[in-house]
Amino acid sequence: MKQGIRLFILTLFFLSCVVPAQAQYWGVWQKTHNITLGLSSDEKWVFFMQKNDAGITNIYKIELKTNAVTPVTNFTDRPVLSGIVLFGKSPAVVYARPASAKGDDIHLYRINVLTTDPPVDFTPKDGTSSKQILGMAYNGRYVYYYSDKGPGSHKDTYRYDCTQYILEDAFPNDKDYETIAWNKVQTHLLLRDPRKGDLYKYSIETTERQKTDSLDSDFMGLAKVNYSLSQKYIHIPSADEKIIETATKNPIALPSGAYDLMIGPKETSVLYVNKDGNITKLYLYDIEKKTSKELTVIK
Numbered sequence: 001m002k003q004g005i006r007l008f009i010l011t012l013f014f015l016s017c018v019v020p021a022q023a024q025y026w027g028v029w030q031k032t033h034n035i036t037l038g039l040s041s042d043e044k045w046v047f048f049m050q051k052n053d054a055g056i057t058n059i060y061k062i063e064l065k066t067n068a069v070t071p072v073t074n075f076t077d078r079p080v081l082s083g084i085v086l087f088g089k090s091p092a093v094v095y096a097r098p099a100s101a102k103g104d105d106i107h108l109y110r111i112n113v114l115t116t117d118p119p120v121d122f123t124p125k126d127g128t129s130s131k132q133i134l135g136m137a138y139n140g141r142y143v144y145y146y147s148d149k150g151p152g153s154h155k156d157t158y159r160y161d162c163t164q165y166i167l168e169d170a171f172p173n174d175k176d177y178e179t180i181a182w183n184k185v186q187t188h189l190l191l192r193d194p195r196k197g198d199l200y201k202y203s204i205e206t207t208e209r210q211k212t213d214s215l216d217s218d219f220m221g222l223a224k225v226n227y228s229l230s231q232k233y234i235h236i237p238s239a240d241e242k243i244i245e246t247a248t249k250n251p252i253a254l255p256s257g258a259y260d261l262m263i264g265p266k267e268t269s270v271l272y273v274n275k276d277g278n279i280t281k282l283y284l285y286d287i288e289k290k291t292s293k294e295l296t297v298i299k
Helices: 002-018
Strands: 036-039 045-051 057-063 068-071 082-086 092-098 106-112 131-136 142-147 156-161 166-171 178-182 188-192 199-203 209-212 233-236 242-245 259-263 269-276 279-286 291-297
Touching: 036 082, 036 259, 036 269, 045 082, 045 279, 057 291, 082 131, 092 131, 106 131, 142 178, 166 188, 233 259
Parallel strands: none
Antiparallel strands: 036 045, 045 057, 057 068, 082 092, 092 106, 131 142, 142 156, 156 166, 178 188, 188 199, 199 209, 233 242, 259 269, 269 279, 279 291
C-alpha cells in the first residue's frame, strides 16, 4: 500500500516537472477497458461500444440534445475490437475489426457517423496481419497504429492522415522496438527497446535514429497516463482510475466506482461507466457542477 502511494506521488511529481504547458495528444493511448470511445469535438455526440441483438460488439452514438441512442455499425458477425473518435467538423470514428471469420487479419476502417456512407477500409491490401490503434496526434491530423505482416513478423508503426486520407509506414521496425510517443510537429517518434529499456528519437522524414532519455522535451506520454487537450487534466488509467487537475494535483470527485474514463474535448465533462446493481450504465459527468447525467444502459 505504501509503495503504491509513493509511486502515485512520484508520478505526479514527474508530470509537474517535465510536462510542457502546450502538451495535448502526444503518446500511446492508455485504456484499461473498451466501452467509452469519447465525445465529438463539438460535444454534441457521445460514442461507446456495446453488443447488438446478435450479441456482437458494435459502435453506438448518443445525441446529447435528445439522448437518442442509434448504432454507428451493426455487424452480426466479427465484432468491433476497438475504436477512436476523430476530430473534425463532421464526427468520424476509426475502428479495428477482423476482415474474415478466421480473425487473424485485423483491418482498420473509417466511418463518418452522420451519413449513410459505408465504412472505408484504408488497410485493404494488408492480408493476414494484426493491428492495434495506438492513438492520435494532438491536432487530430494522424491516427497512429501498429501492424505486423503476419505471425512472427515485426510490428511497424503506421499513421493514417485523417485529412488527406493517406497511409504511411512511419517506422519500418527492424527489431522489436515499441513506439511510445510522437512529437508535436509529427516529425519524430519516440521508440523504446523493450529488452534494454533504451529510448530513441526516430525521424520519420530521414529515418535517422538517435539515443535519447526520458527528459527529452520533444515528447510526452512517457508515463502511462492520458492528457486532456490543453493538459488541464491528467487521466491515470489503472484498477483505481483517476483524473487529476494539473494545477492543484487534486482528483476530480467522480462517483465511487466510476471507470473507463474519457475527458471531453472541451475539458468540462467526463464520460464514464458505472454499475447500478447488476446493470452497467453510461454517464456524463459535469466537472463544474459535480453532477452526473445517465445516458444509457450498456448491453
